[in-house]
Amino acid sequence: QVQLVxxxxxxxxxxxxxxxxxxxxGFTFSSCAxxxxxxxxxxxxxxxxxxxxxxxxxxxxxxxxGRFTISRDNSKNTLYLHMNSLRGEDTAVYYCAKEELISGxxxxxxxxxxxxxxxxxx
Amino acid sequence: xxxxxxxxSSLSAxxxxxxxxxxxxxQSISSYLNWYQQKPGKAPKVLIYGASxxxxxxxxxxxxxxxxxxxxxxxxxxxxxxxxxYYCQQSYSFRTFGQGxxxxxx
Numbered sequence: 001q002v003q004l005v006x007x008x009x010x011x012x013x014x015x016x017x018x019x020x021x022x023x024x025x026g027f028t029f030s031s032c033a034x035x036x037x038x039x040x041x042x043x044x045x046x047x048x049x050x051x052x053x054x055x056x057x058x059x060x061x062x063x064x065x066g067r068f069t070i071s072r073d074n075s076k077n078t079l080y081l082h083m084n085s086l087r088g089e090d091t092a093v094y095y096c097a098k099e100e101l102i103s104g105x106x107x108x109x110x111x112x113x114x115x116x117x118x119x120x121x122x
Numbered sequence: 123x124x125x126x127x128x129x130x131s132s133l134s135a136x137x138x139x140x141x142x143x144x145x146x147x148x149q150s151i152s153s154y155l156n157w158y159q160q161k162p163g164k165a166p167k168v169l170i171y172g173a174s175x176x177x178x179x180x181x182x183x184x185x186x187x188x189x190x191x192x193x194x195x196x197x198x199x200x201x202x203x204x205x206x207x208y209y210c211q212q213s214y215s216f217r218t219f220g221q222g223x224x225x226x227x228x
Binding site for chain 1: 123153154156158160165166167168171172175177209211213216217218219220221222
């Protein structure tokens with residue numbers, strides 16, 4: 001069965017860095033685009049970033065562009081989110097999500113991890 | 123950027139009620155619209171993809187309709203396990219979520 005397990009969250013001071021990981025299993029990781037989605041406490045879902053199946057294409061939400069970097073290691077079935085210059089507004093549960101592609105164009109998130117909490121505070 | 127606006131932000135309903143949640147895109151997104159359900163402390167779960175296709179394993183009381191800029195999620199007969207927050211999400215250009223609709227017990 002498909003499993004996505006995030007790790008690396010914790011408490012970090014403003015301006016510092018953190019790296020999140022998402023270990024994938026139960027599917028062909030190297031064939032799937034992957035995403036990070038976050039949710040601030042008591043708030044809605046915010047899409048953060050996408051990486052193509054081969055890692056060659058990456059796109060980011062404006063709120064994190066230039067500070068966050070998404071990457072993947074297909075040999076380790078692992079997705080990463082490198083977060084620099086962290087701010088209070090980056091405090092959230094971070095989910096990794098697998099993208100399903102239907103009929104060549106329809107895409108949606110069919111599996112999600114359990115999430116890892118990042119708290120940015122001094 | 124494409125903005126997604128859901129209405130209402132919250133609603134109160136009873137078991138057995140028919141519930142409609144609407145989602146409007148700031149520009150046409152064809153049928154690239156998905157719906158998710160999220161319960162407290164849990165990851166979201168997909169219900170509908172491509173505006174109207176029911177994800178495998180999702181009860182048939184859930185349905186989706188619409189295209190272009192206006193979309194609707196319908197729960198035909200609300201069940202106790204359906205009290206949750208619902209999000210629409212566009213996949214036409216990058217990804218954007220609506221702000222969510224919380225379905226509460228009346």
